[in-house]
Amino acid sequence: MSVNMRFGPYGGRYVPETVIGALDELTEAYERYREDPDYLSELGVLLGHYVGRPTPLYRARRLEEAWGIDDGLWFKREDLCHTGAHKINNALGQVLLAKRMGKQRIIAETGAGQHGVATATASALVGLGCRVYMGRTDMQRQRLNVIRMRMLGAEVHPVDSGSGTLKDATSEAIRDWVTNVDTTHYIIGSAVGPAPYPEIVADLQSVIGIESRAQMLAETGRLPGSVVACVGGGSNAIGIFRGFLDDADVALVGVEAGGEGPSGRHGASLAQGRPGVLHGSYSYLLQDPDGQVAEAHSVSAGLDYPGVGPEHSHLRDIGRVSYVNATDEAALSAFLECSRMEGLIPALETAHALAHVRDGAATLRAAGPVLVCLSGRGDKDVDQAGAALGIDASA
C-alpha cells in the first residue's frame, strides 16, 4: 500500500534536495516492511514483551467524581510503556526499519527527552549508535532524561540556537541528516517533518487507538463520547484519534499548549497560527507576517513547538477534530490533582489534556464516557513541577 504524502493540502517534502533520495528510500522501505511478516512479528513481539503492550485501560474514579464526569473517565495508560511514554512505539518501529535499511547510525531530536530516551533505548536494543539533539533550555528542564539517555549510551548534543528548545533541536537534527544521510537514519519524534514521516509515525502510534477502541467496547460495551489528547507535534493524539476517525459520533479533542494565556506566549499552532512550512511540511505554524517562525512557549518541553503535524491541520480544517488549549497554570494544577487523587504523576504534556477534561467537563460530560490518552508519566518533570508548585525535598 502506498504511503500518504499529503493530508488535504498539508504535508509534502519541503527539504533540501540532498535528502530527497533518502526520503524516497524510506518511503519504499516502509511500503515494503509495513506488510512484511518478519518485520511485523519482530515488532509485535517487542511491543508485547519489551514495551508492555497492550497498555491497560484504567477508570479514574476519583477524578471522574471530582470533575463530574458521570459516564466515566478512562485513561489509556501509555505512561506504563517501557521508558514512560508513547514515544517508544514509534522509536522501536523505526529502529527496526533502520536496521533493515542497513543504516549504521541513528539520530533524533527531543524536547521533553521522552523521544530521546525511547530512541536511545531502541538503539541500544539493536546495537546502533545514537545521537540525540536537544535544546539547551530543555536539557536543563528535563535534566533527568538527559542522564537517562547518556546511561543508555546515546550522545546528547546540546543546541544553543534560537530559544534552545524543540524547534531548534529539530533543525539541527535535520542538518545532521543532510550531512550524514548515507549512513544515518533520522527518527523524528512526532507526526511532523517531511513525508513520509507524518504517516509512518501516525501508523506506528495508531496502536494506541486500535487497542483503546477495543478496550472501551470490552469494558463499557460502547464507544467513548469523546477522546482527548495533548498535541505537541501530535503523535500521541493522532495515534489515539486514528482508532476513532470513522466513528462520527465520537468527538475528538486535541489540547495544545496555552502557555501564559491569551495575551502571552504559547504553543497553540492550530488555534493561532496560519499555514506555512517548517521542518519539511506545510502545516499550521506560529509565524510573523514575513514568515519568520515565532518562538513558542510552554511549561512542558514536549508541547513547546511552533508547528504541528500536517494531518492535524487537515483534521482541523475539515472539522473532524476540535483543537483547544490549556495554560501552563491549568496544566500544573491538573498535574497535581491527578497525582493526589489517582496516585498517577502524569507528564506535564499529558497534564494539558487532563486540564481540558477538568475545565471542559460540562461539554465533554454531555457526550458520554471520556477517554484520555495518558501519554506519559511525570517522573521527568519532578524537578520543574516541584519548583513551580513549591514542592521540594528539604527536611
Added chain:
Amino acid sequence: MPESGAERLEQVFRDAGGPLFVPYVMGGYPDIDASRRHAQILAKHADIIELGIPFSDPLADGPTIQAAGQAALDAGTRPSDVLDIAGELRDGPPVVVMTYFNTVIAQGAREFLGAAADKGVAGIIIPDLPVDEAAEVRDAARAAGVALIALAAPTTDDARMAEIGESAEGFVYLVAVTGVTGGEMTMDDRLRALVDRARRHIPVPVVVGFGVRTPDQAEQIGELADGVVIASEIIRRIRDAPDADSADAAVDDFGAGVAGALRP
C-alpha cells in the same frame, strides 16, 4: 517585453567566456547599510550577485550563515529591505535572491515574486523547495519573469538530474558536498564525477557551491563548471573584521582575489 530574468542570466553566461563568480551577501548582515555596501563592492568583481533574505530556520545552512541570518533578523531586517538592496544593484550584474520557502509563501508566491521582479531580481533560489514541490512557484516565477533556480546534490540520481534539467531556467546550483553550507569541499574524483554527471543531464549552465573557501578552490571548480558560489567564507571575513572599513576592504580584496583566479 523586457528581457526575463532567465534570459538575462543566460546572457551573462554567454558573454563571460569563462567560469562565473557568484558571491553571496546576506541582506541585513551585519546591518542593512553594510550589506548594501558589500553587495556594491562585490558587484565590481562578480558576474551574478546572490543576495540572501534571512529566515529564522535555515535548514540548508551551517553555523556561519545561520548566525549571520539571525543577526540580520535581530537587527530588524525584513524581506522588503533586502529587495530594496536588489533594486539599487539594478545597473550591475544580475541579482539572484536566496531564501526559504516560508518567506515566499508568507506573502504569497505571486506577490513575492512580483515584488522581486519590480526590483529587477533575475532569479530566486529556494533550497527547501525540491523540484517535485515547485510547480506552483515555478508558474508564479515565470509569470513574474524571475528564473526559479533549481538545486542538485551529490545524492541526486541521474533520473532526477534529468528531471531537474527539464524545467531548469537560468542555471542549476549544484551542491558540492553532501551537507549544509559552511563546510569545506575537496576537489577529488568524486566531485569531478558529480559535475560531469550534472553537465550531462542538465542543459543549462551548472554553478557549483557549498564549501568553496579559497581562490584556488574556485579556480579548480572553474575548470569543470560554469561558475562558482562563495558564501560562508565571505561572511567569515566580514564577521572577523575589526571594524566596518576593514570589513569593506576584506570583501573587496577577497572578491578581487577570486575574480582574478577565475579569469587570469
